[in-house]
Amino acid sequence: MQETLEEKYALLRRDVQECRWCDPVEIACELMKKPYVGMHGPEHHFLDGAAFLAAYKNAGGKIDLDRALDELAERTIRMPGAMCGQWGVCGSVASVGAALAVIHGTGPLSTDRYYKDHMAYASSVIAKMSEIGGARCCKRNAFLSLSFGARFVRETYGIPMQNGDIVCTFSDRNAQCLVSRCPFHTHTGADD
Numbered sequence: 001m002q003e004t005l006e007e008k009y010a011l012l013r014r015d016v017q018e019c020r021w022c023d024p025v026e027i028a029c030e031l032m033k034k035p036y037v038g039m040h041g042p043e044h045h046f047l048d049g050a051a052f053l054a055a056y057k058n059a060g061g062k063i064d065l066d067r068a069l070d071e072l073a074e075r076t077i078r079m080p081g082a083m084c085g086q087w088g089v090c091g092s093v094a095s096v097g098a099a100l101a102v103i104h105g106t107g108p109l110s111t112d113r114y115y116k117d118h119m120a121y122a123s124s125v126i127a128k129m130s131e132i133g134g135a136r137c138c139k140r141n142a143f144l145s146l147s148f149g150a151r152f153v154r155e156t157y158g159i160p161m162q163n164g165d166i167v168c169t170f171s172d173r174n175a176q177c178l179v180s181r182c183p184f185h186t187h188t189g190a191d192d
Helices: 005-016 024-032 044-058 065-076 091-104 113-132 138-157
Strands: none
Touching (some): 005 024, 024 138, 044 065, 044 091, 065 091
C-alpha cells in the first residue's frame, strides 16, 4: 500500500522524535531509509525541516519539538513536488528555512535580524545548488540544506549542531545521479 502524503508526514513525525543526534544529516539519512520515503518526492519538504528541528533541539536549542513539528507540517504540506525545477527554489531549502522561521518566530512582517539571517542562509544554499546544477536529487539537496543549516546555526547562534562527513548511500536508487558532479557520491568524497 502506498501511503498518502499526510500519512508519510505522520510517520516522519513519529520517527523523527526517536532520533537523538545533533547532526541533521544523520537524522535525515535515518528517516530516508524508511520504506515509506521515496527517492524523490514532496515528503522531503517535511522530512528535511523535521530533521533540522530535531537536531536543533538535541543540540540544546530551546524549542517545543511537538509544537514546532506541527507548525512545520502546516507550512510544508502546501509545498508541491518538483519545486526545484518548476519554481526555481528547492523544497529542501524552503523546509529548513521554514524550520528556522518556526524556531525564531519570524513571519512576513518581521523586522528583526532573523528575517535577514534566514534569507542569507537560503541564498547561500541555493547558490551552491546552482553551481552543481540538475537533475534534481532530493537526497543531495537535503545534504546541502541541512549541512549548510547546521553550520549556519552553529556559527551564527552558537548552537552546537554537528556536521559529519557526508557520503551518499542512495545513489544506486537514483536513475539521474550526477555521479562525479555530486559532492556526496562515493567516488567524489564528502563536502561540507
